[in-house]
Each structure stands twice: as C-alpha cells, then as structure tokens.
Amino acid sequence: GAVVSQHPSRVICKSGTSVKIECRSLDFQATTMFWYRQFPKQSLMLMATSNEGSKATYEQGVEKDKFLINHASLTLSTLTVTSAHPEDSSFYICSAPGTGGRYTEAFFGQGTRLTVV
C-alpha cells in the first residue's frame, strides 16, 4: 500500500527555536496533506490542510504564523513550529488521502513527538 514517511519521529528543542517536520509520500503523489495534533490520551485534532502549490487552510484557533505549512511538491509537505514553547509539546501526525477514487483510505505518517524544553 501507499506510504507516508514522516520525520523526525521525535525531537526535543529549546524554547524559542523552530522545528520542521517533514512528510513525504513515497509511492504516490499527495496533492493534499492533513496535519493533526494529538495530546496525550486524546483524539486527533485537525490543524490545517495543505495543498500543493497553494496556501494552507487552517482550522479555527490554529495560529498560522506559529505553524507554518509548506506543500511545495506533490511528494513533500512540511510543518514548521516557529518560536516553539512548552505548550507546543505534542504529537503531530500527517495524513494524505489516497488517490484511488471515492473509497480511498487515508495514509498516515508515523507521527512526530515534539518536546519543547
């Protein structure tokens, strides 16, 4: 099946620094990538939707200047957490819809555990 590769799997950074998370679709072209955030023992909350070649669409309450999303190619979408603070510590997951038509499933990256100290 299709694979979405997400890196890094975990990262620790200092407050005030920026962290970039990459998601690559390895054997298919992902025109859309969804970015989710998951707090401990909670569900996945959609943060934003990126589309190749256009600006990302952010969900209500998500700061677009803090969470910069770039989808420069059909196989790569990135999320940059800028000026990270401890409250940004969380698990981030990307997901791309498959391209197999109406019944297509979503393909998830392995997730990134971000810890801001």
Next chain:
Amino acid sequence: AQTVTQSQPEMSVQEAETVTLSCTYDTSESDYYLFWYKQPPSRQMILVIRQEAYKQQNATENRFSVNFQKAAKSFSLKISDSQLGDAAMYFCAYRTKAAGNKLTFGGGTRVLVKP
C-alpha cells in the same frame, strides 16, 4: 458542526471474547464514509474497517465487523475472538467529500485485553 462521539473511554475484554465499541456521528451530508482506526502504542494509525454510507450491508474484515445504523447515525465496531494484539486506542471517524475529504475523529476508546 460535524461531530463523532465515542461514549466509552475504555473497554476491557477477556482474550478470545467479544467486545463492542460504540460510535455515533452527526452530519447533514448524505454521501460520506465511516472508518474505524486502531492506534497501538507505537501510535501509527492503522485502518481497521470502513463503510460507505450508501451501502446497507455491514462491512466485515476477519474478526472485525460493524453494525451500521444509518437512520440512528450509529456505527459500532465488534471485535470477535479478541487477541492480545488488539489492545490499543480505537478511533471512529468519518469523511465527506463536501468537507474536502478530511477525517473527523471521535474521542477514542481504549481497549484492554486480559489474558
């Protein structure tokens, strides 16, 4: 607003027994898809089963089956012959084309399997 509700935060089942996870959803769309995802400790999301809303027949995948009640907007998951490897978080989700194919997740149910 489109919502998905999982009323059971945690369910415990004896190995080889059956457990049913509940899920209700709310949508005004007629064309949508329903999913159950499993998230083991590795946190990799794994598709368990899916259902097209226009299909009356309940989906089945080996030991996993659903009870889809469209009028009641209910989509429960039954795990038969539970195995230790079934222990995980289970998320109910749905997707509509009108919403750009993004998935909306329920709050999740943790399944514990007792040997």
